[in-house]
Amino acid sequence: MKLRYGMVGGGQGSFIGAAHRRSINLDGQAELVCGSFSRDYENTLKTGEELGLPKDRLYKTYGEMAKAEAKREDGIDFVVVVTPNASHFEICKAFLEAGIHVACDKPLAVTAKQARELVALAKKKGLLFLVTYTYMGHVTAKHAARIIASGQIGRVRAVMAEYPQGWLADEHSDGGKQGSWRIDPAQSGGVNCLGDLGTHVENAVATMTGLKIKRLLAKLDVVVPGRVLDDNDYVMVEYEGGATGLYWTSQVAIGHDNSLRVRIYGESGSIQWFQEEPEKITVIGKDGSLTEHHRGYPTIAPDAAKYGRLPSGHPEGWLEAMANLYLSFMQCLRAKKDGSFKSDMIDYPTVEDGAAGIEFVEACLRSAKSGNVWVDVP
Amino acid sequence: MKLRYGMVGGGQGSFIGAAHRRSINLDGQAELVCGSFSRDYENTLKTGEELGLPKDRLYKTYGEMAKAEAKREDGIDFVVVVTPNASHFEICKAFLEAGIHVACDKPLAVTAKQARELVALAKKKGLLFLVTYTYMGHVTAKHAARIIASGQIGRVRAVMAEYPQGWLADEHSDGGKQGSWRIDPAQSGGVNCLGDLGTHVENAVATMTGLKIKRLLAKLDVVVPGRVLDDNDYVMVEYEGGATGLYWTSQVAIGHDNSLRVRIYGESGSIQWFQEEPEKITVIGKDGSLTEHHRGYPTIAPDAAKYGRLPSGHPEGWLEAMANLYLSFMQCLRAKKDGSFKSDMIDYPTVEDGAAGIEFVEACLRSAKSGNVWVDVP
Amino acid sequence: MKLRYGMVGGGQGSFIGAAHRRSINLDGQAELVCGSFSRDYENTLKTGEELGLPKDRLYKTYGEMAKAEAKREDGIDFVVVVTPNASHFEICKAFLEAGIHVACDKPLAVTAKQARELVALAKKKGLLFLVTYTYMGHVTAKHAARIIASGQIGRVRAVMAEYPQGWLADEHSDGGKQGSWRIDPAQSGGVNCLGDLGTHVENAVATMTGLKIKRLLAKLDVVVPGRVLDDNDYVMVEYEGGATGLYWTSQVAIGHDNSLRVRIYGESGSIQWFQEEPEKITVIGKDGSLTEHHRGYPTIAPDAAKYGRLPSGHPEGWLEAMANLYLSFMQCLRAKKDGSFKSDMIDYPTVEDGAAGIEFVEACLRSAKSGNVWVDVP
């Protein structure tokens, strides 16, 4: 049986909503049955029609949707929240309160207080909560986490992680629909580049290494004249246990698209992973020789490899990574339904991971506002 | 309204059937409604159940399916044929005769005679026929064709094209389910590597350059002891107009996955395109400097760029390429239905392209059997 | 006529001395005529014999050599100083005082006070002073400086520069002869990684961008247990005019050899340069497309291109880069001799550049010792 889901956000003109739908379509395990795609009800109606949805399940507000779907016998199994950042909190809260499992785009919320509230609420209600840090769905990203956990490169000593983009380099560019709300403080929650890209960096490093940030020192800059929010950020990091890291995120780095790159240096080896070339991972041994492993090779850890859909050399990409997150989320959801769920089945970023991202952002803001000093991360 | 389609082949254990279904799912424009997934009816039943199909549309044979679906008012708009090569001809023929549009995996058929018959039949019936040379669906492959057609690199002088794989390098390996029928003459039609990979090379070069092969000289070798069919092939090519080419395909080239690489050298520039890195294309100008263009950049030709679903730097892959073929095929199909179809709407490989592949293979066989001499290609 | 030079340091077992001699040999414009190759006179004698030098020009001490050569009519035109860091100052000072031009390996000195004294002394004496920041001799590095100066990428906004190595990752390794003195405070001057690699980073960025560091914030860490000096360093930088930078140097980054990489982001384009692939430079335009230029191409700035010795595609390397520094140094030296010297003839790193490196190091130390705070750079 297919699961049923609804969507908040993702109306006409939205990239991310269509992307989530495509990813879920990929494996055909869930069906979109309702939505409140826009604050503009006309947009919701048009989007719903285009998607072949019945008009009675096209809702004017997310609140109405949460209540109505919770009451239906054929109501949704989960909601997908793909609105601008500032509204994530209220929407997720409404669906959790209605007893509906949630998948929400990152960043989870605007303040750490909100994020903690969502963590507590999901726990209290016993609901599943996926935060779609897409990149961590890649087989190679999962493999990185597996081999670091296995001790193959020894204790991690240093991490270099960056996520530069170039699309907001021009001062006359508002970056189109995708860009405008990001650089508007009201909609984005006071940070732009760090909230959008820094949270990906934080999550990627945490997921791969398992390291917890102890304290950090951040410098958040506005590079393009006339802009209010940060567009180029540097962060020094100290992890519990003594390893350190250096993060860079930017939206003014011409020549980069979505260049999330993570390099992890251990006592006896290191790892290089690059989001734009997700089909491979480079592992370096003590003798310095670099070995490139491709998705689909027998050298890939089985519980990472199992997510592959195509033979190696037939590239999988971003949609597959997103779909992998949903695969695990939906597997857990079915297990919830049939009573077989156990927490170690979770192989996707949770509301806790989402909250860690917001704690990271708030700590960076505190550091930057205090003149780039060290601040502890809760 | 979604289109309806059925599938022949693609039962449990088949990679390619699931891949076609995933690609079509991606855009949600067509729905699988029936199938004859295997010669083993039990497999068909299980596959159909897994896919949520009603039992009365799970057919014992493709012939039964063609007839039954042609009669139904809600019958399929098109069939997808994903069986081993040797059966393509009979199956496609049956559906064409039943008046149903066809999408068939490549290679189109086993003999050129068969291929020509399919070309004639599709024409006579006025039916659309997609041959799924997947790689040509990539935005960058389309861009290559556009800029060569525009004259940007001048008249083409030489083409280097190769498609090496390494998965059949081991003599004790039959390559699993995907491999075994390929190296069995009865199922593959007398060629293995050339039929499987050589047709991709031929099609990629023809699609990008528009060149027609005039004559060729081929050397088809069996490298792995105990194997009957070719697993390493070299072909010299002369095109009409004087350009030349060199093709290499192999299944014993350890270190390669699906390494289709095409390099095209013109009078005033050249192009390098690599299937395993489909998000970029390298264009070289007269001054020797190499410029890398990514999918999603403003420098990509608009009628290639339009197929992109994600921003640059969020990798699209093989499934998207396949989906792009279906997008154009389905657009033409809708146009057929509403009477607006024109032949220049076709932006996918047709039965004629499929037939050209078989002519290429037969010419290579003639050359090889005659001691590697030049033979004309019809 | 060939110039005559002598060498201090570079005895048997020294890598860097032989490397300087090879570089100078490359163009055959200068001849080694004397030396004080080691504090161990036996080593000096053996090295001198091996190099075919007369015994009366093999000196027990550099002081003796400076005095003796200054008196000879056929005395040296310049001295090459390739001893461990801590002795650079005294040796360079001795030769400057003797009126002899100096080429000294980097870092120039141990303290900024020493460095400033050498700057003043060279100026007072009117002597040329090359500091061999080898990498800046590469044609592509020179090209980077030329096109940034030309405004091609607009005002520089951000700089990412790193120089990781992995050779000191192992705690039981002292890195051989080359390594041991570097991690010994007495010989290296209180910094290891930063003095050795950080000065290269500082110089590369300064040379390419022309930017002057206004203030910086540094974190210098000891990663490998038992080590006294830094082996992994992070530095945040603010330049005069508002651009910022992030530097990373490491000796524990397994998988890196001499990975000096500089990425410079401007208002309308960017540049990527990598020391280990010095034959190319990547320039990115506003449209995001990456263009790779090779040494030897007509697109390379003429006054950078002129240093090329081989056609493009015949790799030049580190020795050629070093030789290029000496070429300009020797051209200036001949011009000094014949009275035609003008300061704009200088196309090599000078004692001022060397001093800037030491100021950078000292500022980093001040910042690190004060708990990673911002400090001004003189």
Next chain:
Amino acid sequence: MKLRYGMVGGGQGSFIGAAHRRSINLDGQAELVCGSFSRDYENTLKTGEELGLPKDRLYKTYGEMAKAEAKREDGIDFVVVVTPNASHFEICKAFLEAGIHVACDKPLAVTAKQARELVALAKKKGLLFLVTYTYMGHVTAKHAARIIASGQIGRVRAVMAEYPQGWLADEHSDGGKQGSWRIDPAQSGGVNCLGDLGTHVENAVATMTGLKIKRLLAKLDVVVPGRVLDDNDYVMVEYEGGATGLYWTSQVAIGHDNSLRVRIYGESGSIQWFQEEPEKITVIGKDGSLTEHHRGYPTIAPDAAKYGRLPSGHPEGWLEAMANLYLSFMQCLRAKKDGSFKSDMIDYPTVEDGAAGIEFVEACLRSAKSGNVWVDVP
């Protein structure tokens, strides 16, 4: 004691003569003492003066030089021949007859008959004969030969080798001084691209694999209108023992500089080597994972590694490769002088290797002229 050498060819305006001198200078083991640098004596005089040679050792003809130097007590130990191809034979013969060891640029001669005569003469006279196939001096090329000989990748099955260039793509270009004689039949010996580049390909494959070509089939084309000699060549090869190969050489392939690339596929692994990135070699194991080894790593075979002059990550290039050939040649030469020479000391391409190149070229010509048929290679 330094060895003494003379040079024939390499006058002002010659690239290759200066390159040989630079390579020999690199290690300072031999000194240029005489020359006949050009058929134009004025050029010889100017070149000699520039190089600081005494006028009495600047010879009007190579014949005069061979005789005079053979008589002198301080006569040359070896001659370096760097003239256009067509004159190699006569010049080498003259010096061999005078009892002088020879280093000659490739290709060795114009006809196989000439080449065989030189082989016989060198043998009869007991003289050493280096043919400067430069690329085989690279540490990584030597490593490739070592590990293939060790059986690491199993029996070789297939070889893909290519050497494309783009510098003669333009019909109005004669390629400057370096190009003009190459495309002039009188000076080049009837082949251009194949003689210049094909011999490199033949030698690289033979050196790395140890395979002997049994028969071949060649297609030699003139692509650029108005040209007389080949500028784009395809060759199919069968080696003794059953392996096969495919070679491509071109001078019209825009985007390539000196792109000699050799890929060798064995039963249990493969190797990829690229002349333009000579500091690394990629070795692929049975599991498909690609491992990149850099010059200077402990994984490099010791008798290849010993030629390295710099630490890994400090690029060595073309001059070092050439210098490595001379190093072994000069070591043998010293051993000849002191009576310790044994033939297994030879680690450079010999006159036999040079002759194999000419046999290859003649066989290709025979095949091409007969309509691209298989011909045996002696």
